[in-house]
Amino acid sequence: MFRSAIARSLKASAPRVIKTPAPFHIRSSPIAARVPQFTPCFAQGVRLYSAPAGLSKTEAEGRIVNLLKNFDKVSDASKINGASHFSNDLGLDSLDTVEVVMAIEEEFSIEIPDKEADQIHSVEKAVEYILAQPDGM
Amino acid sequence: MARLSGLQRDVLSLYRKCLREIRNKPEVDIGTIRLRRDIYRAEFQKHLSVNKKDFSTIEYLLRKGHRQLELYATPGIRNIR
Numbered sequence: 001m002f003r004s005a006i007a008r009s010l011k012a013s014a015p016r017v018i019k020t021p022a023p024f025h026i027r028s029s030p031i032a033a034r035v036p037q038f039t040p041c042f043a044q045g046v047r048l049y050s051a052p053a054g055l056s057k058t059e060a061e062g063r064i065v066n067l068l069k070n071f072d073k074v075s076d077a078s079k080i081n082g083a084s085h086f087s088n089d090l091g092l093d094s095l096d097t098v099e100v101v102m103a104i105e106e107e108f109s110i111e112i113p114d115k116e117a118d119q120i121h122s123v124e125k126a127v128e129y130i131l132a133q134p135d136g137m
Numbered sequence: 138m139a140r141l142s143g144l145q146r147d148v149l150s151l152y153r154k155c156l157r158e159i160r161n162k163p164e165v166d167i168g169t170i171r172l173r174r175d176i177y178r179a180e181f182q183k184h185l186s187v188n189k190k191d192f193s194t195i196e197y198l199l200r201k202g203h204r205q206l207e208l209y210a211t212p213g214i215r216n217i218r
Contacts, residue, residue, distance in 0.1 A: 094141070095181055098149050099174075102156050114150050118141065 060108075060127045067103055068123070071096075085122040097121065104130070144195055151202050152181055158210050169216070176217055 061082045068080050068090070075091030086092045086100060101117045104126055110133050112120070120126050141149070155177040159170055180202070187194050209217060 094145070094149060095152055095178065098152050099156065102153065114146075114153060117153065118146060118149065 055108075055131065057127060057131060060130050061123065063107055064104060064123050064126055067107055068100065071100060071103070073099075080123075082123055082127070087121065101126070108133075142189070144192065144199075145189065147199055148181075148195070151199060151206070152177070155202075155206055158206060161210070162215070173217060 065080055065082065068074055068084075069077060073092060073096050074080065076089075079089045084090055086097045087094070092100065097120075098117070101112060101120050104120075105112050108130055110130070112129070116129060120129060156174065159173045159177070162173075184198055187198070189195075208214070
């Protein structure tokens with residue numbers, strides 16, 4: 001009876017002993033390698049506040065191109081690329097352009113004032129504008 | 138695209154306001170948003186044939202559009218059919 005109680009208390013205390021040092025070890029250390037179930041959940045899936053939040057040019061461009069592909073009024077979907085002009089290449093009129101710019105606003109959760117929105121006529125211009133915004137995401 | 142005249146910019150700005158207004162209404166799913174967008178779009182498309190030099194007509198339509206939008210934007214109005 002005594003022995004089983006000791007075994008039980010050991011069992012109960014054992015994980016606690018392992019758990020406490022785990023977050024302080026980086027993955028390459030031998031102890032962290034022995035208890036791999038703690039490190040991955042700590043290392044992955046967490047975006048630190050100090051992580052760079054910036055938006056790369058290719059990512060912004062890709063998201064706009066995807067958005068245009070889903071837009072039903074584009075006359076020739078094969079012409080959509082990073083340099084397409086809304087009215088010359090894609091056959092959109094001025095009202096469509098307004099719709100595209102609004103969709104871009106929603107996609108990147110920004111608000112584009114009318115003055116700037118009137119200047120955006122191509123994917124290139126839109127990317128340029130978004131990258132200039134501090135709070136685009 | 139050629140540079141837009143002031144009146145043309147006013148029309149586009151009204152269209153933008155209309156689209157923003159759709160988002161302000163509560164309880165919208167994607168189908169209703171599309172439907173409302175089509176309604177606004179059709180309203181603008183009705184007058185595509187207006188000559189861009191026909192200032193008085195365009196100004197009249199702009200005033201009418203603003204008034205209509207104001208009406209739609211009141212919180213009592215839930216939906217447009």
